[in-house]
Amino acid sequence: MANKEDFKFDKRADKYDEGFEGKSSKKFYDLVTTNVELTEGMNVLDAGCGTGTILRRLADKCPINGFGIDVEEKMLEQAKTKCPEMDIRLCSCDQTPFADAQFDVVVACMAYHHFPDKDGFSREAARLLKSGGRLYIADPKLPLPLRKVVNAALDIHKINGRIYTADEISANFAPFGFTKLFDRSDAYAQLVCLERK
Numbered sequence: 001m002a003n004k005e006d007f008k009f010d011k012r013a014d015k016y017d018e019g020f021e022g023k024s025s026k027k028f029y030d031l032v033t034t035n036v037e038l039t040e041g042m043n044v045l046d047a048g049c050g051t052g053t054i055l056r057r058l059a060d061k062c063p064i065n066g067f068g069i070d071v072e073e074k075m076l077e078q079a080k081t082k083c084p085e086m087d088i089r090l091c092s093c094d095q096t097p098f099a100d101a102q103f104d105v106v107v108a109c110m111a112y113h114h115f116p117d118k119d120g121f122s123r124e125a126a127r128l129l130k131s132g133g134r135l136y137i138a139d140p141k142l143p144l145p146l147r148k149v150v151n152a153a154l155d156i157h158k159i160n161g162r163i164y165t166a167d168e169i170s171a172n173f174a175p176f177g178f179t180k181l182f183d184r185s186d187a188y189a190q191l192v193c194l195e196r197k
């Protein structure tokens, strides 16, 4: 039986980008980078930033003030190397040290399905975003039969994670003052863009 420690990203942080997860995340990175609307000087937070790939790609697309948070230290070491000019911090996405309405954009790429307290993250994203600010959730997309099997297996093995449809993601955030602007997908990757009231 796998130990909870075996699932830690830190155990494979130095090989994450070059390994299966980093490589198979390319579709997610492309969806986010293409669809996130940025203007110069925006404050952008990547929740669950991992090794910082999305922050780097967004900053290369447009000069932003980049902020990254994650709960795993070795993943953050990689992010700090990749994004030396950014504010990268060790904290959970449901309890951050940032000010109310500090951000124009919050992104969670391949991270939302890992967050243990999804309502806590929704509440925190609503607090952190300016009115009219945007939240982008990039998460896996699976067809119905496979989604049910995967979610059942995650439940049985008590592994924290759930695969949602775009409509379910929108519904999860609606009680916290978010409305869906659009969703896009490419094969097994989907992106949902929500606006903060």
Ligand SMILES: C[S@@+](CC[C@H](N)C(=O)[O-])C[C@H]1O[C@@H](n2cnc3c(N)ncnc32)[C@H](O)[C@@H]1O
Pocket: 009, 025, 047, 048, 049, 050, 051, 052, 053, 054, 069, 070, 071, 072, 075, 091, 092, 093, 094, 108, 109, 110, 111, 114, 115, 116, 117
């Ligand atoms: C699959 S990785 C994705 C990393 C990065 N966003 C990417 O796309 O390359 C998921 C990340 O979410 C982080 N994570 C999990 N729970 C978290 C939480 N409560 N708050 C912040 N980050 C969290 C993990 O430590 C991990 O680095």
